[in-house]
Amino acid sequence: MTVADPDPRTEDDPVEVVVATIARSAVEIRQGLVGRRSDADQENPSGETQVEADVWADELLADRLTSIDGVAQYASEERSEIIDCEDEAYCVAVDPLDGSSNLKSNNTMGTVFGIYDEPLPAPGSALVAAGFVLYGPITTMAYARDGTVTKYELTGGERSVVEEDVTLPDDPLVYGFGGRVPHWSDDFREYVREIESNPDHKLRYGGAMIGDVNQVLTYGGIFAYPALEDSPRGKLRLQFEGNPIAYVIESAGGRSSDGTQSILEIDPEIVHERVPLHVGNTDLIERLESALA
Template identity: 70%
Template sequence: MTVSDPVVEEVVATISRSATEIRQGLIGRRGTVDGENPSGETQAEADVWADELLGDRLASIDGVGQYASEERPDVVDCGDDPATSDAYAVAVDPLDGSSNLKSNNAMGTIFGVYDAALPARGETLVAAGYVLYGPITTLVIATDETVAEYELSGGERRLVERDVTVPEEPVVYGFGGRVPDWPDDFRAYAREIERELKLRYGGALIGDVNQVLTYGGTFGYPALESRPAGKLRLQFEGNPIGYVVEQAGGRSSDGERSLLAVEPDELHDRSPLHVGNDELIDRLEAALA
């Protein structure tokens, strides 16, 4: 399957070609650097390296006017302003779950292509997706036409499934944050879900969301007592993941509304994140109302 928009296709192709290189480049880059990202988190050496690699390549694409990364404080202007032209803005989490490097567990790359200047609502996305560095390196890409999954090898991508949808019968769940830090209303909802579904939680957003797309169910990183705005970044994680799941027939929510309807104030705004089967997200919003 080829994405119909040539600029979006070049973004996807660039990320696909870079994925094998990123995965191989993780070797020898498992340590941390003497610095923090804009969210105050310690950066892995691999975070910085993957951001520089993707930033250089994506910013050079004709039709990409802005590049933004979870690892950089500001938007990088790299062409025409998306607010006044046909150029797109690309937002990337270069290495989601990089804390898993030490234990050699799954991680990924998340990206969103916005038809608007950043920060932007998720409703302005024209494509979004992620690479999962699991036992097999895979790419999931969502457009307004479909959600497709590919296997990546040697810089090439092979179509595995053309029309990915969230299975109707939910099987798995995963919830982030420390349980004592969960608000009471979310804790009550979580206790219900625990009695119905199987726990699958790996500490990397991409791996946990991919479980939901594969088996059906729900993943959530809720608002916490100590962090009411949640942990995950709207532009780099919430919007792209929400877009993928919604295009696959599921729902996304910040606890009240679709993640794609949330109005951002700042590039690095955080948001609670919940995705999954419609019925489970409906129950979540009812529990938190």
């Protein structure tokens, strides 16, 4: 089934217009990666060196999303300030390119988005929709709203449904854990040993959260970028990465955790704050929480 993306000039649900705009832009973003793989010689608010494509994709999405009626704010991992629009209603937070360090080696990356109905920074409980685009061998989107997740394939301007009511498979298969192993806590290391020693589990780690999370969504399992000894809040950002991914995985019947509670329950203080992120099948996340308790 192919979804006719709503025409932004006639559609009256801003959430659907935002999602359709991101779906259309993704095809262009993918094309625009060519020739934009070098460092941009500047840092993002998290202190990471940006590549040219990070800056370019952020500007493209900022332009398009802030011109949608009903969008009140645009915030991105790649800019310090939130853009305030004249409209009210929805606040959009994006990671324009997740895993952009994979560009150099031409490996998987993504675009992550969360649509909140409260001003940013907002808790995950204020999300009305969230999702991500994956730039793999083909371009796909996973989109969660109203407790269900839909997967699409994106081709020049069209969104084709490949799966509706996506749920995590019951028997977890894959695991991937970020951060340097010497910087993991002893409790986390112990938990990883337990996961690895299960003969039904196999390692899948690609260095881009979206690629790794999409494997968990497809095969079941767990992805984590945990708290580290030299970075107690981990690496990933709550507004742009943690909340949207937690929303998708929880909508698909899984769980998210910062180690003690659902990521969606965290009250944020600042827009660029980080969060230890663990997402996957419910039983694996429950086991993780008891291992870290």
